[in-house]
Amino acid sequence: MIYKIAHKEFIETLRDRRFFVAALIVGGLLLVSLALGWQHSRQIERQHEAAAEMTRKQWLSQGEKAPHSAAHYGVYAFKPQMPLAFVDRGVEAYTGVAVWLEAHKQNDFRYRSAADQTALARFGELTAATVLQILLPLLIILLAFNAFAGERESGTLRQVLSLGVSAKNLAFGKVLGLTGVLALLLVPAVLIGAVALMLNGDEAGEPFNAARFALLVIGYLLYLSVFVFVSLAVSARASSSRFALLVLLGFWITSCLIVPRAATDIARRIYPTASALEFAAQMENDIKNGTDGHNPSDKRLADLKNEAMQQYGVSRLEDLPVNFDGIALQAGEDFGNQVFDEHYGNLWNQFERQDKVRQLAAVLAPQLAASSLSRGLAGTDFAQHRDFAIAAENHRRLLIRTINEDTMKNARYGDTKYVASANLWEKVPEFQYAAPETAAILKKQSGGILVLFGWFVVSILLMIWATARMRV
Amino acid sequence: MLKAINLTKNYNGATALDDLNLNINAGEVFCLLGANGAGKTTTINLFLDFIAPDGGKALIKGFDVAEQPLETKKYLAYIPEQVNLYKNLSGLENLEYFSALAGQDRYTKEDLLGFFDEVGLRREAAENRVSTYSKGMRQKVGIAIALAKRAEALLLDEPTSGLDPKASNEFSELLKKLSGRGCAVLMATHDLFRAKESGTRVGIMRHGRLITELSTDEIGHADLERIYLENMRN
Numbered sequence: 001m002i003y004k005i006a007h008k009e010f011i012e013t014l015r016d017r018r019f020f021v022a023a024l025i026v027g028g029l030l031l032v033s034l035a036l037g038w039q040h041s042r043q044i045e046r047q048h049e050a051a052a053e054m055t056r057k058q059w060l061s062q063g064e065k066a067p068h069s070a071a072h073y074g075v076y077a078f079k080p081q082m083p084l085a086f087v088d089r090g091v092e093a094y095t096g097v098a099v100w101l102e103a104h105k106q107n108d109f110r111y112r113s114a115a116d117q118t119a120l121a122r123f124g125e126l127t128a129a130t131v132l133q134i135l136l137p138l139l140i141i142l143l144a145f146n147a148f149a150g151e152r153e154s155g156t157l158r159q160v161l162s163l164g165v166s167a168k169n170l171a172f173g174k175v176l177g178l179t180g181v182l183a184l185l186l187v188p189a190v191l192i193g194a195v196a197l198m199l200n201g202d203e204a205g206e207p208f209n210a211a212r213f214a215l216l217v218i219g220y221l222l223y224l225s226v227f228v229f230v231s232l233a234v235s236a237r238a239s240s241s242r243f244a245l246l247v248l249l250g251f252w253i254t255s256c257l258i259v260p261r262a263a264t265d266i267a268r269r270i271y272p273t274a275s276a277l278e279f280a281a282q283m284e285n286d287i288k289n290g291t292d293g294h295n296p297s298d299k300r301l302a303d304l305k306n307e308a309m310q311q312y313g314v315s316r317l318e319d320l321p322v323n324f325d326g327i328a329l330q331a332g333e334d335f336g337n338q339v340f341d342e343h344y345g346n347l348w349n350q351f352e353r354q355d356k357v358r359q360l361a362a363v364l365a366p367q368l369a370a371s372s373l374s375r376g377l378a379g380t381d382f383a384q385h386r387d388f389a390i391a392a393e394n395h396r397r398l399l400i401r402t403i404n405e406d407t408m409k410n411a412r413y414g415d416t417k418y419v420a421s422a423n424l425w426e427k428v429p430e431f432q433y434a435a436p437e438t439a440a441i442l443k444k445q446s447g448g449i450l451v452l453f454g455w456f457v458v459s460i461l462l463m464i465w466a467t468a469r470m471r472v
Numbered sequence: 473m474l475k476a477i478n479l480t481k482n483y484n485g486a487t488a489l490d491d492l493n494l495n496i497n498a499g500e501v502f503c504l505l506g507a508n509g510a511g512k513t514t515t516i517n518l519f520l521d522f523i524a525p526d527g528g529k530a531l532i533k534g535f536d537v538a539e540q541p542l543e544t545k546k547y548l549a550y551i552p553e554q555v556n557l558y559k560n561l562s563g564l565e566n567l568e569y570f571s572a573l574a575g576q577d578r579y580t581k582e583d584l585l586g587f588f589d590e591v592g593l594r595r596e597a598a599e600n601r602v603s604t605y606s607k608g609m610r611q612k613v614g615i616a617i618a619l620a621k622r623a624e625a626l627l628l629d630e631p632t633s634g635l636d637p638k639a640s641n642e643f644s645e646l647l648k649k650l651s652g653r654g655c656a657v658l659m660a661t662h663d664l665f666r667a668k669e670s671g672t673r674v675g676i677m678r679h680g681r682l683i684t685e686l687s688t689d690e691i692g693h694a695d696l697e698r699i700y701l702e703n704m705r706n
Contacts, residue, residue, distance in 0.1 A: 004572045008561070015560040155556030162520055163574040163621070164545030472522040 001165070005173020009147075010180040019143060019181070026131065026139045027185040033128045034189060037086035038196040044097070048078040051098075052431075060425050067403040067420040068329060074102030075399065077392040077431045082379030083197055083209060084216060088129035090380025099389065101396035101431075103403075104332065106340040108276070109389070128189070129374050132220050133367050134256050136185075137227040141248040143181065144231035147174050148470060149241035158472055171232055171467040178228055190217055212438045216377045219449075222456045223370035227252075229459035233466035259365035260358070267357035271350045279347065286339045297332075304331050318413040326408030333400050340393070348386050355382055362451045369452040376445040379435055383444055387436055395431045402428050473498050473547075473625050473656035474519065478528030481514050481680075488514040490680040491528070494658075496673075498624070501647065501657040503667035505700055506677035512660035514680075516627045519658070520550060532625055546575065549618030553630040555610040559603035563593070563613055566602055571620035579620065587616040591646055608639030615646045618655075626650060628659035632666055644670040664700060668693050676703045 013019050055076040062070055079097045096109030151157040160170065197213055231248055238244035274282065288297055308320060308327055317324050355372075362369035375381035403424070411418035442449070476494040480487070489511040496502045504512045517523045519530045521541040530537045532544040557566040567584050571577070588598050591612040602610070611631055618626060626647075632640040640663070647670050651657050661667055667674050668688050674696065676684040684703055691699070 001573065004569065004577065008558070008565075008569050011565075012558060012560045154559075155552065155554065156558060158520075158522065158552065159550065159556050159570070160573060161522070162545060162548060162550035162627075163570060164542045164548070165573050166542055 001169050002173045002176060005165075005170060006176035006180060009174050009177025013143060013177065013181045022139055022142055023181070023185055026135050027188075029126065029135060030128060030131045030185060030189045031192060033126045033131050034086070034192055034196065037089070037127050038199075041081050041086035045081040048081065048097075051076060052078050056430050059428070062425055063422050064419045066418060067407050067424065068103065070420070070425070071103035071400050071403045074100055074396075075431070076100055077395060077433075079385070079388045079392075080433060080435070082384075082435060084212065084378040085380050086196065087127070087193065087216065088374045088378035088380055089125065089127055090129075090375035090378055091382050091385060092380050093125065095382065095385045099392050101392060101399060103329075103400050104336060106336075106344060106393055106396070109385075128193070129371070129378075133223070133370050133374070136182075136224055137252055137256060137367075139185075140178070140182070140224060140227040141231050141245070141252055144174075144178055144228060145235055145245040145248050146241040147178075147232050148235040148467070149238050149244040150235075152471060153241055157470075161472060167236075167467040167470050168464060171236070171463055174232060175225075175228055175463075179225075182224070182228075209438065212377055215438070215442070216374065219370065219373045219377065219452065222452050223366055226366050226455045226459045229456075229463040233459070233463040236463070236466040236470040239471070255365040256367045259361055260368055260371070263358045263361035263365075263368060264354075266361075267354035270357060271353040273347055273350045273354075279343065283339055283343050286343070287336055300331070300335065301328065304328060320413070322408045323411040323413065323415075323418075326404050326406075326411060329407065330401060330404040333397070333404065337397060344389075344393075348389075351382055352386070359448050359451070362448060363454075366452065366455040369448045369455065372448040373445050373452060376441045376448075377438075379441075384436060384441075388433060391433050392431070399428045473500075473533060474502075474658055475531040475534075476515070476518075476528065477531065479515070479518055479525055479530055480527035481511075481518060481523065482526045487680045489518070489525075492680075492682055494675070494682065496625075496656045496658055498654045498656050499651050500673060501651050501659065501671045503671035503674045504658065504660045504677055505662070505664065505667060505674055507704065510677040511680040512677060513629055516550075516629050516658065516660060519627055520545070520548070547624040548627060549614075549621055549623035549625070550627045551611065551614040551618065551629070551631045553633055554607065555614035555617075555631075557602040557605075557610060557613060559601065561602060562599050563588070563602055563605065563609070564598040567598075567613060567616055567620060570617045574617070574621040576620055576622065584620070587619050590619060591616045592642055606639075608635050608642070611635065611639070611643055612646070615643070615650070618650065624655060626655055626657040626659075628657065628661075630661055631659065632661065632663055640666065664696050665693060668696050676700055678703060 059070075059073075059075050062073065077099050079092075085092070094112055096112040098111045099109045100107045146153075148157060151160070161167070194213060197209075230251060231244075234247050234251075235241070235244045238247060273279075304327065305317060305324070308322075308324060309315060309317065312320055312322075314320055358368050359372055362372065372381070376383070403420075406420050406424050406427075407418065410420070474494070474496040476492045479489060479492040479494075481489040488509075492511070492515060494502070494515075504515065506512055514523070518525055519532065519537060521530075521537040521544070524538060533547055535544045537544045557563075558569070561569065564581070564584055567587060568579070571579060571584070585595055585598060588595055593609060593612050593616070597605070597609065602613070605613070614631070628647075632643050635643060644666055647657060647659075651672075659667075659671070668691075671688050674686050674688060675682050676686075676699070684699065686696070686699065688696075
C-alpha cells in the first residue's frame with residue numbers, strides 16, 4: 001500500500017514540469033558545487049604540498065647562519081586539506097589555512113579567502129554544504145507543500161480517503177515517494193562525492209574515510225527529512241496550499257536565514273571578542289610591561305641575569321658556562337608564550353562559546369545543527385582550526401627552543417657574530433599534523449547530533465499527529 | 473446495508489442534520505432530494521466519517537463508521553459531483569491506483585480494461601491523461617473504481633449534475649446495473665427525473681430533516697414533482 005502510494009507520487013512528480021525545472025537547477029548546482037569544491041580542494045592541497053616542501057627546503061638550506069636570524073626567518077605551517085573539505089569549507093575562508101612560525105610572536109593565520117573577496121562573499125560561496133543546507137530544503141518545500149493541501153483542493157483527497165486508506169499510510173507513502181524523487185538528485189551526488197573522495201585520497205595520501213563520509217551522508221539525510229516531515233505536517237493541516245507554502249517558506253527563512261544570522265550576532269554580543277588591532281596591542285603591551293603591569297621587560301632582564309649567575313655560582317656574565325644571550329632569548333620566548341597562551345586561549349574560548357550559542361540555537365533552527373555537524377565531519381570547524389593552530393604553535397616553540405639552545409651551548413660570551421653550523425636546521429623536525437579522529441569529532445558534536453536527532457523525531461511525530469487530524 | 477440512527481450534525485449552532493433515520497438495503501437505490509443546504513451532503517459526509525456526528529450514528533454493514541472508519545470504508549464507494557482524479561496520470565493508472573488503495577491490487581491490465589469496457593469507456597482513452605477527459609468520462613471512471621473495488625454500498629453526491637442527457641442516462645444505467653448486483657445506493661440529487669428513473673425510494677429533506685419518504689413504484693414523474701414542491705412550500 002505504502003509502496004503503491006509512493007510509486008504514484010513518484011510518477012506524478014516526475015511528470016510535473018515544474019519539478020523537472022526546479023530539480024534540474026538544484027541538482028545541477030549540487031553537482032557543480034561538488035565538482036568545484038573538489039577542484040578547489042585539490043588545487044589548495046597541491047599548493048600546500050608544494051609550499052610545505054619549499055618552506056622546509058628553504059629552512060634546511062640556510063647554511064651557516066646566525067641562529068636568531070634563522071628564527072626570524074621562520075617557516076610556514078599549512079593546515080592540510082581535510083578529505084571532506086570539498087563538501088564544506090566551513091570557517092576556513094575566515095580563519096585562514098597557513099601560519100608563519102617565527103621568533104617572539106604567535107602570528108595570526110594568513111590566506112583567508114574571505115579577506116580577498118568583495119561583500120558579495122557574505123552570501124556564501126557555492127559549496128555543496130550551501131546547496132544541501134539551504135537550497136535542497138527549499139526544493140523539498142516546493143515539492144511537498146501541496147502534498148495534502150493540493151489534493152484537498154483538487155478533491156482527490158476525499159476520493160482517496162473514501163477508499164479506506166489510513167492517513168498514516170498516505171503520509172508515509174508520500175514520504176517514500178518524495179524520497180524516491182530526491183534520491184534522483186542525491187544518489188548521483190553521493191556517488192560523485194565518494195569517487196571524488198577516493199581520488200582525493202590517492203592524491204593527498206589520506207585514506208578514504210568511508211565511515212566519516214557515511215556519517216556526513218546520514219547527517220544530511222536526517223536534516224533533509226526534517227523538511228519532508230514538516231512540509232507534510234503543514235500541508236495536512238493548512239487551510240489551503242497557498243497558506244501551507246507561506247507557512248513553510250516562513251519556516252525555511254527562519255531556519256536557514258534568520259536564526260543562524262541572529263544566533264551569530266547574539267553570540268558575539270554575549271561573548272564579545274576584541275578587534276584584531278586591539279588584540280595585538282594588548283599582547284604587545286603585556287609582553288613589554290608584564291601581565292600585571294609591574295614587571296616590565298627591563299626589570300625581568302636584570303632579574304634573569306642575577307638568577308643565571310646565582311645558578312652557576314659566578315658573579316660575572318662572562319664566567320657563565322652557557323651563553324647568556326641564548327638564555328635571555330629563551331626566557332623572552334617563555335614569557336611571551338605565557339602571554340600568548342593567555343590571550344589566544346581567552347580569544348579562542350570566546351569563539352568556542354560563540355559556537356556553543358549557535359549550537360544551542362539549533363533547537364530553533366535545524367540548519368545550525370546540520371551546519372555544525374557538517375563542518376565538524378569535514379574538519380573545517382573552529383574547534384579543528386584551533387587544534388591545528390595549537391599544533392603549529394607547539395611546533396614554533398620547539399623550533400625556537402632548539403635554536404636558542406644552540407646559542408646557549410655554542411656561542412661564546414659577547415660573540416655577536418656567532419653562526420650556527422649548517423646541520424642545526426635538521427635538528428628541527430618537519431612539521432607534521434595529525435587531524436582529530438572521527439570519534440573525537442563525534443564526541444565534540446554530540447550536542448548538535450542530539451539536537452538534529454531531536455528535530456528528526458519531533459518532526460516525524462508532528463507529521464503523524466497532523467495527518468491523523470487532517471482536514472478533509 | 474446503510475443505516476442512520478438518530479443522526480444529527482450541527483455547524484456552529486446551526487442544525488445541518490436533525491435526527492435522521494434511514495435504512496437502505498442491498499439492491500435499493502435511495503435518492504435524497506432537497507434544496508441546497510437541506511443536509512444531503514452532510515449525510516454523505518457522515519457516512520464517510522469525514523465529519524463527526526453530534527448525535528446518533530451511521531452504520532455500514534452494521535459497523536459504526538466513527539468507530540471503524542477504515543473497516544467500513546472497505547464496503548463503500550464514493551462518487552461526488554465531480555470525480556476527482558490525478559490529472560497527470562492516465563485513466564488506467566488512476567483506476568489501478570484507486571483500486572490498489574482499496575485493497576484490490578491483483579488486477580491485470582486486461583482486468584482493468586475490462587472495467588473500462590463495462591462502464592462504456594473506450595479502451596483507447598484508457599492510456600490518455602485524465603486531464604483530457606470530459607466530465608462524463610470521469611464519472612464513468614468513478615463507477616469503474618466502484619466496480620473494481622467490489623463496493624457493496626455506493627454514496628453518490630449529485631453525480632449527474634452537469635452531465636448531458638445522454639451521459640446522464642448512461643450513468644443511470646450503470647447505477648441500475650450496480651444495484652441489480654446487490655449494491656445499496658444512497659444518492660443525493662436535484663434531478664427529480666433521474667430520481668424517479670433510477671431510484672427505488674426517494675426521501676425529501678428540508679432544513680436537515682427527512683420530511684417525506686416515498687417508493688418510486690407508487691408514483692409518476694408528475695406526482696413526484698408536485699409532492700416535492702409542496703414540501704418545499706410549507
